[in-house]
Amino acid sequence: xxxxxxxxxxxxxxxxxxxxxxxxxxxxxxxxxxxxxxxxxxxxxxxxxxxxxxxxxxxxxxxxxxxxxxxxxxxxxxxxxxxxxxxxxxxxxxxxxxxxxxxxxxxxxxxxxxxxxxxxxxxxxxxxxxxxxxxxxxxxxxxxxxxxxxxxxxxxxxxxxxxxxxxxxxxxxxxxxxxxxxxxxxxxxxxxxxxxxxxxxxxxxxxxxxxxx
Amino acid sequence: xxxxxxxxxxxxxxxxxxxxxxxxxxxxxxxxxxxxxxxxxxxxxxxxxxxxxxxxxxxxxxxxxxxxxxxxxxxxxxxxxxxxxxxxxxxxxxxxxxxxxxxxxxxxxxxxxxxxxxxxxxxxxxxxxxxxxxxxxxxxxxxxxxxxxxxxxxxxxxxxxxxxxxxxxxxxxxxxxxxxxxxxxxxxxxxxxxxxxxxxxxxxxxxxxxxxxxxxxxxxxxxxxxxxxxxxxxxxxxxxxxxxxxxxxxxxxxxxxxxxxxxxxxxxxxxxxxxxxxxxxxxxxxxxxxxxxxxxxxxxxxxxxxxxxxxxxxxxxxxxxxxxxxxxxxxxxxxxxxxxxxxxxxxxxxxxxxxxxxxxxxxxxxxxxxxxxxxxxxxxxxxxxxxxxxxxxxxxxxxxxxxxxxxxxxxxxxx
Numbered sequence: 001x002x003x004x005x006x007x008x009x010x011x012x013x014x015x016x017x018x019x020x021x022x023x024x025x026x027x028x029x030x031x032x033x034x035x036x037x038x039x040x041x042x043x044x045x046x047x048x049x050x051x052x053x054x055x056x057x058x059x060x061x062x063x064x065x066x067x068x069x070x071x072x073x074x075x076x077x078x079x080x081x082x083x084x085x086x087x088x089x090x091x092x093x094x095x096x097x098x099x100x101x102x103x104x105x106x107x108x109x110x111x112x113x114x115x116x117x118x119x120x121x122x123x124x125x126x127x128x129x130x131x132x133x134x135x136x137x138x139x140x141x142x143x144x145x146x147x148x149x150x151x152x153x154x155x156x157x158x159x160x161x162x163x164x165x166x167x168x169x170x171x172x173x174x175x176x177x178x179x180x181x182x183x184x185x186x187x188x189x190x191x192x193x194x195x196x197x198x199x200x201x202x203x204x205x206x207x208x209x210x211x212x213x
Numbered sequence: 214x215x216x217x218x219x220x221x222x223x224x225x226x227x228x229x230x231x232x233x234x235x236x237x238x239x240x241x242x243x244x245x246x247x248x249x250x251x252x253x254x255x256x257x258x259x260x261x262x263x264x265x266x267x268x269x270x271x272x273x274x275x276x277x278x279x280x281x282x283x284x285x286x287x288x289x290x291x292x293x294x295x296x297x298x299x300x301x302x303x304x305x306x307x308x309x310x311x312x313x314x315x316x317x318x319x320x321x322x323x324x325x326x327x328x329x330x331x332x333x334x335x336x337x338x339x340x341x342x343x344x345x346x347x348x349x350x351x352x353x354x355x356x357x358x359x360x361x362x363x364x365x366x367x368x369x370x371x372x373x374x375x376x377x378x379x380x381x382x383x384x385x386x387x388x389x390x391x392x393x394x395x396x397x398x399x400x401x402x403x404x405x406x407x408x409x410x411x412x413x414x415x416x417x418x419x420x421x422x423x424x425x426x427x428x429x430x431x432x433x434x435x436x437x438x439x440x441x442x443x444x445x446x447x448x449x450x451x452x453x454x455x456x457x458x459x460x461x462x463x464x465x466x467x468x469x470x471x472x473x474x475x476x477x478x479x480x481x482x483x484x485x486x487x488x489x490x491x492x493x494x495x496x497x498x499x500x501x502x503x504x505x506x507x508x509x510x511x512x513x514x515x516x517x518x519x520x521x522x523x524x525x526x527x528x529x530x531x532x533x534x535x536x537x538x539x540x541x542x543x544x545x546x547x548x549x550x551x552x553x554x555x556x557x558x559x560x561x562x563x564x565x566x567x568x569x570x571x572x573x574x575x576x577x578x579x580x581x582x583x584x585x586x587x588x589x590x591x592x593x594x595x596x597x598x599x600x601x602x603x604x605x606x607x608x609x610x611x612x613x614x615x616x617x618x619x620x621x622x623x624x625x626x627x628x
Binding site: 031104 | 216361445543575
């Protein structure tokens with residue numbers, strides 16, 4: 001018997017659709033920077049390799065995140081955190097005298113605000129998936145199933161804080177039909193009916209022949 | 214320049230009202246929402262309210278993005294002081310953006326008209342940038358980014374299990390990436406053109422000293438804040454593009470001193486013997502040969518100890534073109550004896566480890582993967598070969614350099 005918490009898919013037009021478009025823009029930023037570097041490095045196409053890999057990953061994550069895949073949501077979140085940590089690291093490196101770090105308005109938007117928006121929109125969905133898995137495990141343990149229950153991935157939503165038009169469809173194990181019917185104690189059979197002595201048949205009734213009519 | 218100064222340099226003064234308007238937008242929206250008559254309770258069922266809020270994240274984002282663009286366009290005339298026609302254009306587009314933002318907010322159709330308006334606005338902006346009438350600055354690029362995000366949300370239909378619309382989604386996605394890329398390239402080109410034009414703006418005519426470069430109702434020659442886009446280049450603003458007589462004399466003195474001091478490095482071999490080091494790519498028209506000791510000697514703008522020499526090296530010949538003075542510490546403003554004639558610049562660089570190399574930061578502030586975005590100390594070229602675009606030009610024409618090297622180059626590698 002398996003536990004299946006099957007999607008209710010993320011609502012159309014939800015925050016993940018915004019994440020998708022923001023990720024597409026990130027891909028364009030990445031390609032633009034890569035082309036700039038290739039031109040500066042004498043047209044060496046080797047400098048395109050890593051940006052293309054990251055672009056492909058970003059697109060894959062964005063597409064799969066819309067389907068509620070946890071690994072894709074995690075991938076987007078990790079990449080967004082890498083960007084934020086990179087900005088912080090550059091601020092620290094900029095303290096060295098030989099170099100500086102320039103953060104301008106556009107850089108703030110693309111390197112700080114955009115990753116924060118991605119994390120912000122992915123977080124409730126990740127939490128919802130986590131909660132659903134936890135719930136499934138608890139349910140499995142309560143029924144004496146093995147603790148590791150496979151929960152098919154898919155958005156087991158609604159994520160907290162994200163209003164969704166419909167509740168999650170939970171295809172649980174066979175619907176539990178109330179408490180099982182309790183069988184009462186076996187009906188105690190009374191003592192066997194004692195058969196009385198056989199009824200003694202009297203002599204056959206004779207017609208009253210001699211009676212006056 | 215310290216980080217705050219660098220941040221502000223990127224914002225054109227005539228765009229400050231637009232930026233403030235965009236920042237004030239949330240306050241205005243909050244006030245308007247408070248003034249609105251509240252919807253009587255029970256006017257809408259609970260279920261419909263939930264459905265609306267679930268499906269409107271995209272619409273709300275579009276509404277906000279369009280609203281920001283509306284605020285910027287409506288406030289642009291406050292700083293630009295443009296002609297009536299352009300002012301009308303700004304106000305008209307601002308009103309159109311506001312109208313579409315309201316439609317998106319209220320859940321009415323908005324995608325088609327929003328897409329058309331955004332594309333038209335972006336095309337107009339890029340034409341103005343590429344024609345040199347306006348230099349891309351941080352507010353302009355940020356507004357373009359906001360509009361690109363709104364465009365992406367408009368042309369990419371939200372994913373719906375019931376209606377996959379795969380082709381539309383693919384086309385919308387491709388259009389979003391493509392448009393963002395093209396806008397970035399165009400802004401980059403406009404920024405570099407403005408940077409190059411900043412050389413031409415500086416005249417050595419002392420009679421024009423004190424005349425600001427900002428000209429009334431158009432943006433011709435408005436390159437006093439060149440490279441506001443900071444797309445790889447950062448330049449300090451110049452309040453006055455016309456040097457005084459003293460500044461012109463000081464600039465000429467610097468050129469003469471540099472010429473005299475560099476005479477001993479006319480042969481590349483002599484420079485290498487004096488401690489200058491060739492880079493990995495040792496041929497080309499602008500080969501920068503550095504002296505590591507001079508880069509750390511604490512001297513600034515010293516013709517006797519130039520940090521870098523620039524050679525044209527080609528066909529077995531090398532020509533010393535000039536020196537590149539380099540400040541030791543990033544963020545420290547360099548001396549400008551010749552005023553606007555002696556204009557320094559810094560570079561925004563992306564250092565990449567895979568493979569090792571470097572690029573320049575894109576107009577969108579992006580670098581390649583895993584790269585470190587750094588800003589160099591200020592630097593300035595002084596050419597000693599009397600090039601056509603002046604002794605303090607940011608760069609020389611490669612064709613001219615090649616011809617000059619062919620005619621005047623000296624053989625090297627003989628030691």
